Amino acid sequence: MTIQEFISKWRTVKLKERSAAQEHFIDLCHVFDHPTPAAADPTGESYCFEKGATKHGGGDGFADVWKRKYWGWEYKGKNKHKDLNKAYDQLLRYRSALESPPLLMVCDLDRIVIHTNFTGTVEVIYEILLEELAEPRNIEIMRAVFHDPEALRPGRTSTAVTQDAARQFFDIAAALRARGLDPAAVAHFLDRLVFCLFAEDTHLLPDMVFSRIVKQSNDEPARFCKILAQLFETMATGGDFGLERIRHFNGNLFDDRTVIDLTAADVKRIAAAATLDWSAVDASIFGTLFERGLDPKTRAQLGAHFTSKEDIELVVDAIIMTPLLREWEETKVIIERLLSTGCKTAASAAKASSKPLSAAAMQKARGEASSILHQFLTRLHAIKILDPACGSGNFLYVALLRLKDLEKEVILYGSDNGLGAFLPQIGPWQLYGIETNEYAHDLAQMTVWIGWLQWIRANGFGSPADPILKTLTDNIIHKDAILSPDGTEPDWPKVDFIVGNPPFLGGKLMRRELGDNEVDRLFALWRDRVPPEADLCCYWFEKARAHIAAGKCKRAGLLATQGIRGGANREVLKRIKDSGDIFWAESDRNWILDGA
Numbered sequence: 001m002t003i004q005e006f007i008s009k010w011r012t013v014k015l016k017e018r019s020a021a022q023e024h025f026i027d028l029c030h031v032f033d034h035p036t037p038a039a040a041d042p043t044g045e046s047y048c049f050e051k052g053a054t055k056h057g058g059g060d061g062f063a064d065v066w067k068r069k070y071w072g073w074e075y076k077g078k079n080k081h082k083d084l085n086k087a088y089d090q091l092l093r094y095r096s097a098l099e100s101p102p103l104l105m106v107c108d109l110d111r112i113v114i115h116t117n118f119t120g121t122v123e124v125i126y127e128i129l130l131e132e133l134a135e136p137r138n139i140e141i142m143r144a145v146f147h148d149p150e151a152l153r154p155g156r157t158s159t160a161v162t163q164d165a166a167r168q169f170f171d172i173a174a175a176l177r178a179r180g181l182d183p184a185a186v187a188h189f190l191d192r193l194v195f196c197l198f199a200e201d202t203h204l205l206p207d208m209v210f211s212r213i214v215k216q217s218n219d220e221p222a223r224f225c226k227i228l229a230q231l232f233e234t235m236a237t238g239g240d241f242g243l244e245r246i247r248h249f250n251g252n253l254f255d256d257r258t259v260i261d262l263t264a265a266d267v268k269r270i271a272a273a274a275t276l277d278w279s280a281v282d283a284s285i286f287g288t289l290f291e292r293g294l295d296p297k298t299r300a301q302l303g304a305h306f307t308s309k310e311d312i313e314l315v316v317d318a319i320i321m322t323p324l325l326r327e328w329e330e331t332k333v334i335i336e337r338l339l340s341t342g343c344k345t346a347a348s349a350a351k352a353s354s355k356p357l358s359a360a361a362m363q364k365a366r367g368e369a370s371s372i373l374h375q376f377l378t379r380l381h382a383i384k385i386l387d388p389a390c391g392s393g394n395f396l397y398v399a400l401l402r403l404k405d406l407e408k409e410v411i412l413y414g415s416d417n418g419l420g421a422f423l424p425q426i427g428p429w430q431l432y433g434i435e436t437n438e439y440a441h442d443l444a445q446m447t448v449w450i451g452w453l454q455w456i457r458a459n460g461f462g463s464p465a466d467p468i469l470k471t472l473t474d475n476i477i478h479k480d481a482i483l484s485p486d487g488t489e490p491d492w493p494k495v496d497f498i499v500g501n502p503p504f505l506g507g508k509l510m511r512r513e514l515g516d517n518e519v520d521r522l523f524a525l526w527r528d529r530v531p532p533e534a535d536l537c538c539y540w541f542e543k544a545r546a547h548i549a550a551g552k553c554k555r556a557g558l559l560a561t562q563g564i565r566g567g568a569n570r571e572v573l574k575r576i577k578d579s580g581d582i583f584w585a586e587s588d589r590n591w592i593l594d595g596a
Contacts, residue, residue: 001030003134010109010130014078020109021064021075022049034146037065051098063094070149071103078109085203088115093461096412102149114145114152121154122161122280162282168273169194175266187439189260191446192232193270194278195253198450201279202457204468205235206244214271221267225259232257238466251469253446283451284309284394307391307501311559312398319557320385320497321402328406331376332413335369339417344368370419373410380407381425386553387500388481388492388540390433393444395499396476397451400431404455424462428452432493433476441478448472482539487521492547498556502540507533507568529575533568535561541572549579 006027013020029036041047051066065073074091076084087106095104095117104115112133114126128138144151169190176186199205213231217224234241236257238248262270334344342357342365343349357365380403387395407426414422428448435441449469456462481502484490492498510519522539523532530542537560544556563569576582 001027003031003139006031007130007133013109016077020077024075024107024109025049025065025073028142029146032142032146037067063091063098066098066101068099069101071101071105071145072098073105073107076106076108084108084111084113088113089463092457092459095459096408103145103152105145112142114141116152116154118153120157122156122158122277124152124154126152158280158282161277161280162284165273165276165278165281168269168276172266172269172273175263175269176260181260184439185258185260188256188442189258191439191443192253192257195249195446195450196231196235197274197276197278198281198453199235199249200274201277202453204247204249204453204464206246209241209244209246211274214267214274218267218271219264221262221264224267225262229257229259232259247468248466249468251445251449251467251471252442252473253469279454279457282309283397283447283454307394307559309394309398311501312395315499315557315559316395316399316402319499319555320399321406323555324380324383324403324406327379328376328410331372335372335417335419338365338369338372366418369417370414373414373419374422377407377410377422377425380410381430383497384430384432384493384495385497385499386432386434386493386495388434388498388543389500389502390435390444390476391437391440391501393433393447393476395501396428396431396433396444396448399497399499400426400428400448400451401455403430404452404459404461408459408461428472429470429475431472431475432495434479434481434490434492435476436478436480438478441476444476445469445472482543483518483522483525487525489525489543492543492552494552496554498544498547498553499558500540501559502537504561505536506563507535510536531568531571534572535563535569537561538564538569538572542575545572545576545579 009027010024015023026036028034037044037048044051046068047066047070049065050062051072063072064075065071072091072094074087076087084106087108088104091104091106095101100117100119102116102118104117106113106115110130112128114128116124126141128141132138133142141152173186173190176189177183196205196210200208200210209231213224213227217227231241231246232254234246235249236254237250238246240246337346337349338344339362340357341349341352342361343352383403385396385399387393390396403426404424407424411422411424414420428445431448433441433444435444446469449472453464453468456464479490481490481492505513510522514522526539526542529546530538537558540558541560541564544553544558547553548556564573573582
């Protein structure tokens with residue numbers, strides 16, 4: 001079959017999705033000289049129609065066509081799905097069950113939309129209309145689909161896009177600061193702007209609405225500001241924005257809908273930033289944006305600091321994930337013993353018959369195993385994590401993604417072993433933070449929400465309900481973590497784990513940086529527990545120790561300089577050894593003081 005014959009045939013076809021899908025695909029195989037599933041793989045082991053797959057989030061379904069290491073393909077009927085994003089979201093829910101192929105494809109017979117799915121790269125989308133299939137570039141793309149998917153691997157990584165985004169917003173922030181605008185107001189505005197860009201590229205905002213605003217008012221900054229303020233207003237409550245229906249976002253992000261007065265040059269910079277793929281930006285960029293949105297002269301006073309992702313992962317894995325993964329392995333051993341012998345304990349299993357379980361016994365074993373799995377998931381859903389110096393939320397962000405990965409593994413294990421369909425429930429509401437800077441406190445909430453939304457989109461696992469950004473003001477608290485205004489010791493919430501990077505400030509530098517009054521109040525409160533000469537971070541170590549001793553936390557892991565091992569700082573470590581223990585430490589890691 002030639003391409004023109006294919007176009008002529010399918011231009012007039014009105015068949016329903018199921019009736020048309022396989023014939024359409026077989027015709028494409030003939031056009032692009034690719035064997036059909038039955039010809040290439042009669043067993044359907046690696047290439048088949050209607051590949052059975054378990055959806056993330058529960059339920060079974062199938063991809064219309066699947067080929068291992070090539071693609072998963074979802075068909076929809078003509079004119080039924082003007083927006084194929086929903087079809088793509090459906091395919092995402094099958095992705096792991098389809099072995100995460102490099103290409104995810106959706107088609108409504110009039111269009112073929114190709115989403116790249118290569119690990120660690122920016123997603124690229126190719127849309128080919130039926131009437132344009134014969135164009136040379138589209139022929140090249142389709143030949144790659146059928147014969148060499150690797151040829152469609154994007155050249156840019158998520159890291160590269162994140163770096164570009166940081167540079168773009170550094171230019172915007174610098175231009176706004178140069179006009180004498182309040183640094184915190186600049187940072188708040190950038191916060192909302194970045195979320196709009198992210199929401200647009202993840203289809204939480206419809207039909208490229210932000211980019212259309214930029215394009216239509218590119219040379220009219222006053223008009224751009226007016227329309228953008230209207231968009232912020234609508235995102236705060238949900239509702240109609242012109243002909244578009246905007247979902248309810250808020251979560252405090254749009255409580256302040258102020259739009260800074262922008263120049264034509266500012267709008268052009270924003271337009272340039274809008275061309276990036278913000279769905280691929282690492283959420284940890286927001287910590288960098290926070291620092292760059294503030295006056296560099298005030299960074300130290302405001303507590304802005306940076307911790308590399310590698311250092312964060314080191315702490316989170318050791319403190320949080322190691323015991324949880326150990327518990328998960330123990331849970332799996334019990335479940336597998338139940339399913340093979342009908343017994344929970346090793347002693348009972350040793351006495352059990354070696355014969356296969358009867359149907360009734362297997363049903364009972366599956367019921368018990370399902371209950372055990374549910375108990376472990378309930379445990380995960382109840383976990384609480386605190387960062388008592390959370391800054392822009394990067395420790396909380398990494399911890400959330402690690403928990404979501406484990407939850408996904410547990411749910412898929414249950415599905416694969418016939419133990420039932422369990423819904424994902426882990427989310428930002430399990431995270432707690434304390435931050436002294438008001439804007440960093442707001443930013444931390446947005447960082448964890450964006451991280452959560454990115455994870456859902458990348459894994460096709462669940463979907464956010466309105467309001468998309470729920471308020472976390474009772475979780476991430478704006479206050480001093482070690483000294484209340486009235487001179488008393490602040491309360492920390494009861495949690496399972498504490499992680500973080502408290503500020504480092506040598507005893508001799510405290511008065512210069514914090515002021516005599518603040519230091520005198522700090523020393524008066526903590527004198528019996530922390531020597532006055534100790535580094536500032538030691539107050540967090542002592543507070544975490546006391547929290548564990550009081551039964552309000554199980555494990556804690558905090559970063560410090562090597563100086564904590566000597567001098568007055570060592571007294572704090574001795575107190576930790578006296579009331580508990582130090583079970584893990586990592587020494588001599590390179591440190592970047594200015595991560596921005």
